[in-house]
Amino acid sequence: MSKIIVMIGAPGAGKGTQARLLSEKYGYPQISTGDILRAMANADTPLGHEIKETIASGNLVSDEVLAQVIKDRISSEDCTAGFILDGYPRTLDQARLLDELADQQNKDILLVHVIVDEELLFKRLTGRRVCTKCGEIYNIYFRSPKRDGFCDLDGAPLIQRSDDTSETVNRRLEAYKISTAPLIDYYRQDGRLIELDGDRPVEEVLEQLSAIIETF
Numbered sequence: 001m002s003k004i005i006v007m008i009g010a011p012g013a014g015k016g017t018q019a020r021l022l023s024e025k026y027g028y029p030q031i032s033t034g035d036i037l038r039a040m041a042n043a044d045t046p047l048g049h050e051i052k053e054t055i056a057s058g059n060l061v062s063d064e065v066l067a068q069v070i071k072d073r074i075s076s077e078d079c080t081a082g083f084i085l086d087g088y089p090r091t092l093d094q095a096r097l098l099d100e101l102a103d104q105q106n107k108d109i110l111l112v113h114v115i116v117d118e119e120l121l122f123k124r125l126t127g128r129r130v131c132t133k134c135g136e137i138y139n140i141y142f143r144s145p146k147r148d149g150f151c152d153l154d155g156a157p158l159i160q161r162s163d164d165t166s167e168t169v170n171r172r173l174e175a176y177k178i179s180t181a182p183l184i185d186y187y188r189q190d191g192r193l194i195e196l197d198g199d200r201p202v203e204e205v206l207e208q209l210s211a212i213i214e215t216f
């Protein structure tokens with residue numbers, strides 16, 4: 001049975017890294033709805049125009065359109081063995097729609113939740129500093145530059161992005177918890193939830209995840 005792996009994790013939990021490694025290991029395509037929507041919005045098709053208008057007006061693309069987009073994408077050949085979803089589903093309605101799609105395609109769904117200690121997350125995000133010239137990323141807790149506030153590579157000043165201030169980070173983490181709790185419960189109920197300890201080294205996390213996927 002082929003698999004649909006849904007990855008979720010708080011901002012900074014390393015979910016993206018695990019998704020990429022998993023994709024490389026098993027050849028599962030990594031499907032991000034954000035990427036697909038952006039690509040479709042640039043296409044000269046009726047649906048493309050509709051999506052472009054929706055995004056431009058600041059509204060969210062409807063569940064129906066999103067489901068159609070996902071359905072089209074996962075019907076392509078590279079998804080036969082399985083695929084990884086990033087950024088979808090976000091709501092219970094979407095999760096139910098995805099269950100229907102999975103049924104039609106005879107696929108099993110697993111929700112992989114990468115969990116990281118909150119204090120660590122906080123440091124990962126608020127400690128981040130970016131070079132204003134070359135974009136190199138540092139972290140004042142885990143990877144500090146040789147000279148405080150300046151890039152090792154070119155000596156340019158480092159800045160903190162507005163997304164990474166402690167106030168914004170707290171708000172992002174809180175919003176994440178509130179929005180994902182129902183999804184986590186939904187998949188937990190019938191044993192489709194995998195919780196990974198993301199505090200460990202990347203390779204170890206990947207190994208554990210692979211073992212679970214291969215026996216599922």
Ligand SMILES: [Zn+2]
Nearest residue numbers: 131134151154
């Ligand atoms: Zn630099």
